[in-house]
Amino acid sequence: MNPSTVFALILFVLTYVFMFSLQKIRPVIAVFSALIFVAVGSFGLFPDYSYTPLDALREIDWNVLMMIVGTMGTVYLFIESRMPQRISDKLISHVHSVKWLVVVLSLFAGIISAFVDNVATVLMVAPVALAVCKRLKISPVAPIICISVSSNLQGAATLVGDTTSILLGKAANLDFMDFFFVDGRPGMFWVTEAGALAAAAVIWWMFRKNDDRIGEMHKTEVDDIFPTLMLVMTVLSLIAVSFIPYKSNAAPGAFYKPDITNGLLCLLFFVIGLVRQIKKDGSFEVAAAAFKEIDYYTVVLLTGLFVVIGGISRAGVIDLIGSLLAGLSGSGSRGSVFLIYAIVVWVSVVLSAFIDNIPYTATMLPIVAVVTARLNEVGANVHPNLLYFGLLVGATLGGNLTPIGASANIAALGILRREGYEVKSSTFMRYGVPFTLTAVLTGFLLVWLIWM
DSSP, X not given: OOHHHHHHHHHHHHHHHHHHHOGGGHHHHHHHHHHHHHHHHHTTSSTTOXXXXXXXXXXXXXXXXXXXXXXXXXXXXXXXXXXHHHHHHHHHTTOOBHHHHHHHHHHHHXXXXXXXXXXXXXXHHHHHHHHHXXXXXXXXXXXXXXXXXXXXXXXXXSTTSOHHHHHHHHHHTOOGGGGTEETTEEXXXXXXXXXXXXXXXXXXXXXXXXXXXXXXXXXXXXXXXXXXXHHHHXXXXXXXXXXXXXXXXXXXXXXXXXXXXXXXXXXXXHHHHHHHHHHHHTSSHHHHHHHHHSOHHHHHHHHHHHHHXXXXXXXXXXXXXXXXXXXXXXXXXXXXXXXHHHHHHHHHHHHHTTSOHHHHHHHHHHHHHHHHHHHHHTTOOOOHHHHHHHHHHHHHHHTTSSTTSSHHHHHHHHHHHHTTOOOOHHHHHHHHXXXXXXXXXXXXXXXXXXXX
């Protein structure tokens, strides 16, 4: 192993150890590690390792970052319009017991999360659960936990549902419709929905004895549907341009879209909605509030990690890990491929329970590509989507095992804390573990049956 590879591997491991130990300053750690990679590569401390500031800038996926900023801004305007509460009120009007309320709100949160950021989904739906629970004088802890874990699960359903899906779509060259059907086979949408239905049955079982009746609820009035239109237009535009290939995948001479197309669209509709709201209110207060609600924590964290991943890639770490994992394939038999697939899924579940799934997915995607290539070199004939979708199943659903495994869970517990409820990890896991294991096992089996 080259000295540069050893150095990069040690720095990479230390980066994740510190990010796990010091969760509040993860972005600072990621950026600091990125600067070390660039500094070492720029000053030529290792003859076979070069990594300049310009190289680092090229490694940052600006498209993903702009999508996150633009979508979160539009979602803030959507929430402020009170449309989510109005939709929730409509759903609740057809529910007559707490048992079904939790199931319906969980599924509703999941549907929203298939198109909107998971944290934003929790911020939309959790207040509805709080209002109902206060009225019935019951604890909101369990319902809000179920809402958060359901929103995490459904983020894997579509290309725009979660940052992990966006990262996967770019790496695997998948458009919006490929999440439904790709190469004549069912995509991640159906796998995720099957897991969601199985998990909903688990939620129903856990609340089966809670038959407290729900009376009539006040219906939220909405007098501005423009933010809703902007959010819908964002999703529809992303669907439309997903059919246009990037330059790297376009046929010679064919039209292709710039790498930052999706990000520009998300920013465009956010700006349109923001300008219109400023004009309507006659002040810039909404602009300040909207920019304040953007998740800069995730933006900075991802920026640093893109550079870190570029550094370990140039140092040969990704090829090394991919080769080691692919070495388990032996002659490429079906059994050995299943072993590697199982490792990718279940290791992802365990690690995502403690490490945010966004940096983990960003790290694993290039490794999965290398593993697939190595398997096919020994004649295993593995479709890339087997490990790509397996990674998404494990990384996205695995975050629900613990309260620190996903940003949406942290946000949900923050809401409960502000209401005076301190939730222990054991309490969260009482609901998160059966939900996660049911959903992951369902997805694990379906992806294998479909893609192998």
